[in-house]
Amino acid sequence: MEEKKFGHIDVYKLIFESSTEGILVCNKEGEIKMVNESITRIFGYEKEELIDNKIEILLPNEYKKSHVRNRDGYAKRPERKQMGAGRDLFGLKKNGDKFPIEISLNHMTIEGEFFVMALLTDITTRKNQEIAIHDLNAELELKVDERTKKLKENQVLFSLIAKNFPNGIICVLNKELKFTFAEGEELTKSGIKSKFLLEKSYLDSFNKENRKEVEEKLAKAFRGEVVSFEINKRSSVYQAHVVPLIYETDSEVSQILIVENNVTKIKSIEEKMKQSLQKEKELSELKSQFVSMASHEFRTPLSTILSSISLIEKYDQLGNDEKKKSHFEKVKKNIRNLTSMLNDTLTISRIEEKMIEVNLEVVNIHKLLAEVIAETDGLKGENRDIIINFAGEENLKLDQKIMKVVLANVLSNALKYSDKDVVVEVAGTKEELAISVADKGIGIPEVAQAKLFDRFYRAENAANIQGTGLGLNIVKSYISLLEGELTFKSRENVGTTIFIKIPITN
Numbered sequence: 001m002e003e004k005k006f007g008h009i010d011v012y013k014l015i016f017e018s019s020t021e022g023i024l025v026c027n028k029e030g031e032i033k034m035v036n037e038s039i040t041r042i043f044g045y046e047k048e049e050l051i052d053n054k055i056e057i058l059l060p061n062e063y064k065k066s067h068v069r070n071r072d073g074y075a076k077r078p079e080r081k082q083m084g085a086g087r088d089l090f091g092l093k094k095n096g097d098k099f100p101i102e103i104s105l106n107h108m109t110i111e112g113e114f115f116v117m118a119l120l121t122d123i124t125t126r127k128n129q130e131i132a133i134h135d136l137n138a139e140l141e142l143k144v145d146e147r148t149k150k151l152k153e154n155q156v157l158f159s160l161i162a163k164n165f166p167n168g169i170i171c172v173l174n175k176e177l178k179f180t181f182a183e184g185e186e187l188t189k190s191g192i193k194s195k196f197l198l199e200k201s202y203l204d205s206f207n208k209e210n211r212k213e214v215e216e217k218l219a220k221a222f223r224g225e226v227v228s229f230e231i232n233k234r235s236s237v238y239q240a241h242v243v244p245l246i247y248e249t250d251s252e253v254s255q256i257l258i259v260e261n262n263v264t265k266i267k268s269i270e271e272k273m274k275q276s277l278q279k280e281k282e283l284s285e286l287k288s289q290f291v292s293m294a295s296h297e298f299r300t301p302l303s304t305i306l307s308s309i310s311l312i313e314k315y316d317q318l319g320n321d322e323k324k325k326s327h328f329e330k331v332k333k334n335i336r337n338l339t340s341m342l343n344d345t346l347t348i349s350r351i352e353e354k355m356i357e358v359n360l361e362v363v364n365i366h367k368l369l370a371e372v373i374a375e376t377d378g379l380k381g382e383n384r385d386i387i388i389n390f391a392g393e394e395n396l397k398l399d400q401k402i403m404k405v406v407l408a409n410v411l412s413n414a415l416k417y418s419d420k421d422v423v424v425e426v427a428g429t430k431e432e433l434a435i436s437v438a439d440k441g442i443g444i445p446e447v448a449q450a451k452l453f454d455r456f457y458r459a460e461n462a463a464n465i466q467g468t469g470l471g472l473n474i475v476k477s478y479i480s481l482l483e484g485e486l487t488f489k490s491r492e493n494v495g496t497t498i499f500i501k502i503p504i505t506n
C-alpha cells in the first residue's frame with residue numbers, strides 16, 4: 001500500500017492538538033515551549049500562562065527542587081524513558097489540586113537546540129480504580145480469612161464431636177471399603193489412632209463368616225440406600241447405620257458414612273430380661289401346675305384322712321383298739337405323703353429361683369447311704385434286700401443335703417416300682433463319684449423315656465403306684481447344679497438302672 005502524502009506539518013499539528021494525552025515540549029532550561037490542548041485541560045491553565053514558564057509550575061512543591069536536578073541530569077544523558085521508575089508521580093493543577101500522573105520522556109534536537117518532549121496522562125481514574133480494586137481485594141481476602149477460620153472452627157468442633165462420639169465409631173469409607181475417616185470414643189478408648197486405620201480395609205475387623213454379609217450391606221449403601229444392621233466384632237455387638245455420603249454422579253456414590261454403636265451392654269440386659277421373664281413364666285406355670293396337682297393329689301389323701309378319723313371315732317366308741325390303730329397308721333401315712341409332696345414342690349421352686357447354694361464338705365458315702373436306706377425302709381418291706389457294692393474312695397467332698405435328696409428319690413423309685421432286690425453300686429475316685437441303682441421292676445415304657453424328667457410326668461404303667469412325678473425332676477435339677485450327669489437304662493417288665501456321675505472338686 002502506498003503511503004498517503006499529506007502536507008506533513010498540518011498532519012502533525014492535527015495529531016499534536018487532538019491527542020488525548022497531554023504533550024509538552026521544554027527546552028534545556030526547563031522552559032515550556034509548546035503545549036497541546038490536553039495539557040491545558042489536564043492542568044487548568046491557558047496556553048499563554050504556561051508558555052515560557054518553568055516546567056516546575058506543574059509540579060507539587062515537594063518535587064520541585066529535585067526535579068530541577070533530575071532535569072539537568074536528563075539533559076546530560078538523554079534517553080527515551082518512562083518517568084518515575086516505580087514511584088507514583090503527581091502533577092499540580094492551577095487550582096492547587098494534586099493528581100496522579102504518568103509521564104514518558106523523549107528528546108530531540110531541532111536546529112541545534114535540545115528539547116525534551118513529555119507525554120502526560122492524568123491517571124486519576126485509573127488510580128481510583130486501582131484503589132477500589134485493592135480495597136475490594138482486601139475485603140475479599142478478609143472474607144476468605146473469616147470463612148477459613150469458621151471452617152477451621154467447624155472442623156475442630158466436628159472432630160471433637162466425632163472423637164467423643166459415645167460408645168461407638170463414626171467412619172467414612174471409599175469405594176474400596178477403605179477408611180478415609182474414623183473417630184469415636186471406642187477408638188479413643190481402645191487406643192487405636194484413627195490415622196492407623198486410614199487406607200486400611202473396613203472388612204479387616206470381621207471374621208470370614210460376617211465379611212460377606214457386611215459387604216453386601218455396604219454395597220447397598222453405595223447404591224444409594226440407607227441400611228442398618230447388627231454386627232459382631234471383637235466379642236462385642238454393634239448396631240451400624242450406613243448412609244451414602246458423597247455422590248460422584250446423581251446415582252453413583254463414592255463415599256459412605258457409617259455410624260457404629262456398641263450395644264453389647266444393652267443386648268446383655270435384654271438377654272437377662274428375657275431369661276428372667278422366661279423364669280417368671282416357668283414359675284407361674286409351676287404354680288398353676290401345683291394348684292391343679294394339689295386339687296387332684298390332695299383330694300385322695302385328705303378324704304382318706306377324713307374317713308379314717310371318722311372310723312377312729314366310731315372304733316373308739318366300740319372299743320376296737322386294733323382297728324383304731326390301723327386307721328391312725330393310715331392317717332399318719334397320708335399326712336407323710338402330703339408333706340413330702342409339699343416339700344418336693346417347695347424344693348423345685350427353690351431350685352428355680354436359684355435359692356439353693358452348694359455346700360461342699362467331706363462326706364462318708366457309706367454313712368450317707370446307710371442314712372438314706374434307713375429313711376426308705378418303709379418301702380422295702382421284708383422279703384428283699386438292698387445290695388450295696390462299694391469301690392474306691394469313701395470320703396469325698398460333696399453336698400450332703402443334696403446327695404441325700406438325690407439318693408432317696410432314686411432309691412425310693414427302685415423300691416416302689418419293683419418287688420425284688422435292688423443293687424446299688426458306688427465307685428468313688430478323687431475326681432468323680434459314680435453311683436448306679438438297678439431294679440428288676442416294671443421298667444419304663446419306651447414312649448415314656450423321653451419325658452421321664454419332666455415335671456409331674458408319670459408313665460402309664462406307674463398309674464397304680466403312689467407318686468406325683470416330681471422326684472426325678474428334682475434329681476435332675478440338683479445334678480445339673482452339681483454339674484454332674486443323670487442317665488438311665490430301662491426295659492418295660494425287665495427293670496431299670498439309673499446312673500449318676502458327680503464330679504468331685506477340691
Ligand code: ATP
Nearest residue numbers: 413414417443458459462467468469470471472496
Ligand atoms: P414322686 O414325685 O413321689 O417321686 P414318681 O416316683 O412318680 O413320684 P418320679 O420319681 O419323678 O415320680 O418318676 C417319674 C416316673 O418315672 C414315675 O412315675 C415312673 O413312671 C417312672 N419311673 C421312675 N423310676 C422308675 C423305676 N425305677 N422303674 C420304673 N419306672 C420308674
Ligand code: MG
Nearest residue numbers: 409413471472
Ligand atoms: Mg419317685
